[in-house]
Amino acid sequence: MPHATAFARNQWYVAAHAHEVGREVLGRTVLGEPLVLYRAERDGRPVVLYDRCVHRRFPLSAAPSRLDGDRIVCGYHGFTYDTTGTCVQVPGRRRVPRTARVASYPVAERDSLVWVWIGDPARADPDTVPRARHLDSPGWVTVRGMEVIDADHGLLVDNLLDLSHETYLHGGYIGTPEVAGTPITTEVDEAAGVVRVSRHMDDAECPPFYAKSTGVRGRIDRWQDIEYHAPCLYLLHSRVAPTGVVPAPDGGDPRAFHTEITYAITPSDHGRVYDFWAVSRDWAREDAEITEFLRHNNHTVVLQDVDALNLLQRALGCERDGFQELSVGIDAGGLAARRILARLAEEGDSPRGNGS
Template sequence: MAQPTIARPETETFVRNVWYIAALRSEVGESLLGRTILGISVVLYRTRAGKVAALRNRCPHRGYPLTEGKLGDDDVIACGYHGFRFGPDGTCLSVPGQDKIPGRSDVRSFPVTENGPFVWIWMGDPELADPAGIPAETGFADPDFRFVSGNVVIDANHELIADNVLDLSHESFIHATKIGTREVAETPITSSSSESRWLVQASRIMRDVECPPTYRERTGLRSPIDREQHINFFVPSLYVLDTMVVAAESRHDPADGPRRAYHGKVIYGLTPLSERQTHYFFAIGRDYAQDDPEMDASVQEGQLCLIDEDAYAVGVLQNLMDTEGPEFEVSIRLDTAALIARRMLARRLRAEAKG
């Protein structure tokens, strides 16, 4: 089927009324962390009471970044250029050389919350920021899962990355030496969606298939295995993949007792830095080898390798988009979830523009 290229919204580039992952919790301490989110420079820090503050990283006086200033013991930032002082809620507390603080001297502050290994930020209407809106599907509250997390910046638009993670048939080619086997691309997916949650779902169930190298190493399983992938993608930014691998039923002897299934969770937060760069946050969960620091290190390293492979592919596409513009695309059935997500993103942008 022929489909248009990636939808470009007529109105706004980014959804704003949604929780985006802004940082790893471990990145935010009692020093000033600058981060650009949706093209806006933000400064994040933790107050002495342990609360995260997020402020626009531009002083209202002459626009100097607050990250160039000093954070005092009283949680107050003093601008490094001429000394305007701001509290953690953005209120301007004093200006040099006069008692009266001019109007409009406060800095914008953004709602933030902590959930799982991440600090989340709300770049839209603060009245709508409800931390309960972060989907529970991440599994961060589930004690059965141990997570390792990290983040990188990828030189590609977030929609290219959403395309990548929603069509896992690329595993058979891009990740052929790690998690891809030919059966991934050969197995059809089922997909569905929920407009009220801005959610796209896709599942792939594989029976009697080859065990890829990474799963062999981590679980000790040998081919054939039964393997499942279940995606929940909350448009535009939160991706949750549940994976399951287990010795194939076909070769299982019931006398050996129940089969041990290995469950994994792959959480990605795609937070646009700009139109052509994206913060790629990840948290990888597992319900096995819980107290194994070597496994933690191996999962972390393995994930960074996978992301490198994906980053290369989407980077190539971004470069072509930059130089040649969008190209006409032919889509197939395996693209269904990605196409639903593209359309949903366009609807969400329109809905937000209408208020």
């Protein structure tokens, strides 16, 4: 199957939206590793530990496991761990076995996302976490969510780097004929692990997603500029404006509507991927009705992708040996991303990220 690739372990991956991590234990699986997440009571920082007690492998994220201050208490036999994963209490014993500990993972909280490093802890540099500053910037309003897709993560990367599918899969929401009909430009920075795909549409139909939220009527100029920071972060810089409206020479663009669409693509395991999504806007920031409209409609679009990729994964699983894909020009970004992901998995190289 062309999309079932090995995981690049020495990388940062999003494990949760920041608001999901609190004083209740949260279970996630990243790159096949079961994790338990919570916030320390003392300083509020996120903690990520291996989600299996050393005693009988009971999940620390499952009830009745619980937090006791900064410690997590296994709900099966009461083994208790501190934020480093060290077991500090075993019921009925004065001394805790020296080997009683679970792995703790490097964590970085940036831009309202909680990132975790599954590989060699010595290589975990928080400065290499790719940034999406609009997610918690005061100049933007964001709606967000997460869906689990029963498909390999490469299928979601392909999906997001080729937006021509909007015309067909998302018609009535974000798709119009111009998306599939407009050529793309693709730039690849192999060393940084970044793929850029751009599609600028002039005199295009305004899709319902933008017509109903911005109030723009008639034809529009629509820009879609993608940055994919392998392996996890996808940024779509979207610009919508009435046809003929261009940015000012100084870079100002007050008559346009700017939307930042963010996806964090985190493999849970082979054949399963977390699709963390967010839509941020710099217009009508006080309008709660528009906020709810964008939340509902983008969630609908995401669920359309979920259904399509679940179906595609099942179809690929039924293919006979020797199946060959047919790729065309619109696949340039996805094919470049595949090459980078394969290299990261094989070599263990870490791209610089856009953290600076």
